[in-house]
Amino acid sequence: MLKIGCHLSIAKGLKKAGKDIVSIGGNTFQFFSRNPQGFKQKEYDEKDYLAYLKVAEDNNLVPPLVHAPYTLNCASKDERVRELAKMILEADFKRMALYNYPLYNLHPGAHTGQGVEVGVQLVADSLNATVSADYKGTILLELMAGKGSDLGRNFGEIKAILERLNYPEKFGVCLDTCHVFAAGYDIVNDLDGVLALLDKEIGLDKLKALHLNDSKMPFASYKDRHAALGEGYIGLETFYKIINHPLLKDLPMYLETPHDDLAGYAKEICLLKEHYNA
Numbered sequence: 001m002l003k004i005g006c007h008l009s010i011a012k013g014l015k016k017a018g019k020d021i022v023s024i025g026g027n028t029f030q031f032f033s034r035n036p037q038g039f040k041q042k043e044y045d046e047k048d049y050l051a052y053l054k055v056a057e058d059n060n061l062v063p064p065l066v067h068a069p070y071t072l073n074c075a076s077k078d079e080r081v082r083e084l085a086k087m088i089l090e091a092d093f094k095r096m097a098l099y100n101y102p103l104y105n106l107h108p109g110a111h112t113g114q115g116v117e118v119g120v121q122l123v124a125d126s127l128n129a130t131v132s133a134d135y136k137g138t139i140l141l142e143l144m145a146g147k148g149s150d151l152g153r154n155f156g157e158i159k160a161i162l163e164r165l166n167y168p169e170k171f172g173v174c175l176d177t178c179h180v181f182a183a184g185y186d187i188v189n190d191l192d193g194v195l196a197l198l199d200k201e202i203g204l205d206k207l208k209a210l211h212l213n214d215s216k217m218p219f220a221s222y223k224d225r226h227a228a229l230g231e232g233y234i235g236l237e238t239f240y241k242i243i244n245h246p247l248l249k250d251l252p253m254y255l256e257t258p259h260d261d262l263a264g265y266a267k268e269i270c271l272l273k274e275h276y277n278a
């Protein structure tokens, strides 16, 4: 069974998001743990959560992927920004445990001029300070496109962070197709080669989720501009290869494509399901 969904707002509750994803043919979704601007978080709403669980059970939904606010930066040269990031991570990890969510996705951060070495260590320090021995979920580091001073622009930088963690077994990676393509990994012409490299540097067992996005920018442009599937430089054939690849076909996959309404995602989910053979 293809595990497919898209990024959704939970402003109107989890139950509504669950119903929305079912209405467009998906079986999982991603949402922000809190507003990326201002970091505001919804109050814990047990009634809504229980109603969502019922929708999930009735429709065989796969647990959602929770995305950290992308504005949070564990590697900033500004100590106040780093402290804020730690506070937010700590609160988010508590919330993850409360809801029993398995997967939390995080952009590693940006070193803001301090260099990769310092940045990588700061990210590891923040995660070591906030992830406790009893944390049950898995935190995914997302591979980035390589713009500005973003960390995680290649497999080596992700590996360097993982190597510095106290509990590496509580961490994994999320592969964003737009980001890796922009970062210079040729998933269009050599998907097997890219996966072999990922296996060698990080380990394929660490790969826990995919973000499916086409790229408005060409190969190795180091720019992060998502396009609808088939409307960018990656192209539909590559997405059909990805969803059916023996090493990827069982992973949960999330669209973060630019659409104004659910209909755009519905079309993409329908196309992907039609081309899923496994």
Ligand code: FE
Pocket (backbone or CB within 6 Å): 067, 070, 107, 142
């Ligand atoms: Fe992301």
Ligand code: FE
Pocket (backbone or CB within 6 Å): 142, 176, 211, 256
């Ligand atoms: Fe992404």
Ligand code: ZN
Pocket (backbone or CB within 6 Å): 176, 178, 179, 224, 225, 226
């Ligand atoms: Zn992106």
